[in-house]
Amino acid sequence: MRKNESGRFSDASFLILSSLANGAKHGYAMMEDILAFSGTQLEPGTLYGAITRLEKQGWIEALPTEDRRRPYRITAEGVMALRKQVATLEQVASVGRKRLASLEGF
Amino acid sequence: MHWLLRLYPRAWRERYEEEMLALLEQHKITPATVVDLLIGAIDANLNYSGMVEGVAGMVNRLRTSVVMVFCAFMLFGVGWSMLQRLTDPLNQFNAVATYHPEFRVLFDADFVAGCISFLAFLIGGLPVFFISLRRAIKRKQKNVLIAFWGRAIVFAGKHPCYGGIGELASCRVCIDTH
Known part of the structure; x- marks a missing residue:
């Protein structure tokens, strides 16, 4: 798996990969889905900046255009990258939960 | 919004412009959208065109930068x-x-x-x-x-x-x- 080169788009990349994990979507559908499951309103410039990088990294791929809209789907490499990110976040969340529990006495 | 997309590099527009326009037709345009597109244009100019246009494109870009x-x-x-x-x-x-x-x-x-x-x-x-x-x-x-x-x-x-x-x-x- 390649090193993450998403820079300022890393959060958007994670959201896009999460969105595409349950099926191919075009840009607007991704924005709506991300807003629904995370409450984050991605703007088009950020969305396409992240899509450009994810495509270059080979983590997503474009499907044939449908009525001016091009759907994207996650690749096997993308699934691996998403798994790694989710595992890292789960580890961070777990540590955060434990440390919060130790604070409950205060 | 079409004029804003002209700020993106040609190679990027050839690949993404049509779908981006389709998206913008459905999206509510706010000042945040305009700022976001401007930042996206800067990012695309810095990170996209050189990789796609190859050495000749990069030489042209370098020449433009020198000028x-x-x-x-x-x-x-x-x-x-x-x-x-x-x-x-x-x-x-x-x-x-x-x-x-x-x-x-x-x-x-x-x-x-x-x-x-x-x-x-x-x-x-x-x-x-x-x-x-x-x-x-x-x-x-x-x-x-x-x-x-x-x-x-x-x-x-x-x-x-x-x-x-x-x-x-x-x-x-x-x-x-x-």
């Missing part, structure tokens, strides 16, 4: 030259600088900064200049040679040491050397 730097330096030079007139007439400037020495410090700092940037410009630009001049002579490109000599004559004409339109008092280098 932009040259133009920016010319503009800086105009501002810097105007600031050099601050000492004119010199006796009044000296009188003011006696009561407010910060004026002299600022003026000297500006002068030194201008000289350093001019030197940096020369170091960076002279190799390019000589390569261009040699190529123009080799290929007998009269229009390029005329442009070079024209610049040299204009520069000499404006410089006070060559009897130009300025006064001797405006050139600190000349004051120090004459």
Whole structure:
């Protein structure tokens, strides 16, 4: 798996990969889905900046255009990258939960 | 919004413009959207076109950047030259600088900064200049040679040491050397 080169788009990349994990979507559908499951309103410039990088990294791929809209789907490499990110976040969340529990006495 | 997408590099537009336009037709445009697209355009220009257009595209981009730097330096030079007139007439400037020495410090700092940037410009630009001049002579490109000599004559004409339109008092280098 390649090193993450998403820079300022890393959060958007994670959201896009999460969105595409349950099926191919075009840009607007991704924005709506991300807003629904995370409450984050991605703007088009950020969305396409992240899509450009994810495509270059080979983590997503474009499907044939449908009525001016091009759907994207996650690749096997993308699934691996998403798994790694989710595992890292789960580890961070777990540590955060434990440390919060130790604070409950205060 | 179409005009905003024109700020993106050509290669990017060929690949993403149509779907982006389709998305923008459905999306509510706010000032945040415009700012986001502007930042996206800067990012695409910095990170997208070179990789897609290949070496030839990168060479063109590099050439454009050199020309932009040259133009920016010319503009800086105009501002810097105007600031050099601050000492004119010199006796009044000296009188003011006696009561407010910060004026002299600022003026000297500006002068030194201008000289350093001019030197940096020369170091960076002279190799390019000589390569261009040699190529123009080799290929007998009269229009390029005329442009070079024209610049040299204009520069000499404006410089006070060559009897130009300025006064001797405006050139600190000349004051120090004459």
